[in-house]
Amino acid sequence: MSQFAWQRAVIKVGSALIAPDGNACSSQFLLPIAQFICASRAQGKEVILVSSGSVAAGRSKIAYKHFPSIAEKQAMAAVGQTQMMANWAQLFDFDCAQILLTSDDLHNRTRYVNIKNTLRELLRNHALPIVNENDTVVINELKVGDNDNLAAYTALVAQADTLIICSDIDGLYDADPRKNPHARFIPKVHEINQQIHDLAGGAGTSVGTGGMRTKIQAAEKCAKSGIQTLIVNGRNADVFAQLSQGKQPGTLFVPSKNRDGARTQWLRHTLRSKGTLVIDVGARQALMHKGASLLPSGITSVLGSFKPGEAVDIRCKDQIIAKGLSLYSNSELVKIKGQQSDKIDTLLGYSSGEVVIHRDDMVLL
Numbered sequence: 001m002s003q004f005a006w007q008r009a010v011i012k013v014g015s016a017l018i019a020p021d022g023n024a025c026s027s028q029f030l031l032p033i034a035q036f037i038c039a040s041r042a043q044g045k046e047v048i049l050v051s052s053g054s055v056a057a058g059r060s061k062i063a064y065k066h067f068p069s070i071a072e073k074q075a076m077a078a079v080g081q082t083q084m085m086a087n088w089a090q091l092f093d094f095d096c097a098q099i100l101l102t103s104d105d106l107h108n109r110t111r112y113v114n115i116k117n118t119l120r121e122l123l124r125n126h127a128l129p130i131v132n133e134n135d136t137v138v139i140n141e142l143k144v145g146d147n148d149n150l151a152a153y154t155a156l157v158a159q160a161d162t163l164i165i166c167s168d169i170d171g172l173y174d175a176d177p178r179k180n181p182h183a184r185f186i187p188k189v190h191e192i193n194q195q196i197h198d199l200a201g202g203a204g205t206s207v208g209t210g211g212m213r214t215k216i217q218a219a220e221k222c223a224k225s226g227i228q229t230l231i232v233n234g235r236n237a238d239v240f241a242q243l244s245q246g247k248q249p250g251t252l253f254v255p256s257k258n259r260d261g262a263r264t265q266w267l268r269h270t271l272r273s274k275g276t277l278v279i280d281v282g283a284r285q286a287l288m289h290k291g292a293s294l295l296p297s298g299i300t301s302v303l304g305s306f307k308p309g310e311a312v313d314i315r316c317k318d319q320i321i322a323k324g325l326s327l328y329s330n331s332e333l334v335k336i337k338g339q340q341s342d343k344i345d346t347l348l349g350y351s352s353g354e355v356v357i358h359r360d361d362m363v364l365l
């Protein structure tokens, strides 16, 4: 079995472990995880917990008909969150700190910095941060939506070196083992490409959200930032004994060698796009394969409302291929799209440069 080393980890625990029967908290699977956290801290390692389960924990407390509405689920989360926190807190003899986040918080620079500072202070004071999505205040479009991606964002903000996702399955298989009994286990993934994304299916139980699909997305975010991700079966106590001995159970996603710098990370993960530039196939080719900047001539349409300096998605046909900072506003781009760069001056009466998005201000997605 391979060795597994880390210093600062985000450990994500899914609903299936917090509330295994789907409607109340249980400590059944949490004890080995808590023991592992304590043992790791005693070795000088730092841990941040991302814990799901508030909706499942509060399910039996809120009346609903066949399927709970969004408001009913939000009420379940509000009741369940305190129970989930209490469930963890009883397993530790140090302070637990509740952090509830939304996607907005992670995409706003001031809030992002505040989250980063709070996490740093909590770790410095040996408290255990326990993060969940703030389900009360978000509607679907503004949600991170699943705690796998929330855990990846948390690992980025906290500058962790490792993300450990504790699920109800041993790791990644080449098909969902709940549906295909012949699925084969994959212990290590060196590159997260389309083929790996295609292996992943949805949630395995009614309490899980996102399934393996969102775990691979989380692993990809981390890999691009130099963070390793391990998916393990949190129902198997032996997994945590192995981790404590520095061994690697589960599926390890090796971090990318060409890790993003801080600016690229900011562009890729933190900045929220205010609009979309649709480009033609020639421009796509130039961006994807020639390292080119985006010129007005390759833009076929402009969507959304944005100012110069704001982030936009770059789309070709149905695929968003890149994101970048536009030097021009949407109304300026409507006038210069499809035109040669030397016409910008004449069309606008001024020019902010011959490119619309400079290569240095762009990330391929």
Ligand SMILES: Nc1ncnc2c1ncn2[C@@H]1O[C@H](COP(=O)(O)OP(=O)(O)O)[C@@H](O)[C@H]1O
Residues within 6 Å of the ligand: 013, 014, 015, 016, 017, 166, 167, 168, 169, 171, 172, 173, 174, 175, 176, 177, 178, 199, 200, 201, 202, 203, 204, 205, 207, 208, 209, 210, 211, 212, 213
């Ligand atoms: N290729 C795959 N390999 C392993 N598990 C998969 C795969 N595709 C889908 N799954 C499903 O993902 C489930 C775990 O995700 P999920 O139900 O969201 O749990 P969690 O609460 O841990 O996030 C597994 O139980 C399994 O059924």
Ligand SMILES: N[C@@H](CCC(=O)OP(=O)(O)O)C(=O)O
Residues within 6 Å of the ligand: 013, 014, 015, 016, 051, 052, 053, 054, 055, 056, 077, 132, 133, 135, 145, 146, 147, 148, 207, 208, 209, 210, 211
């Ligand atoms: N905020 C939700 C998290 C939902 C979620 O992502 O669940 P899971 O797939 O079990 O990690 C809750 O606490 O119920």
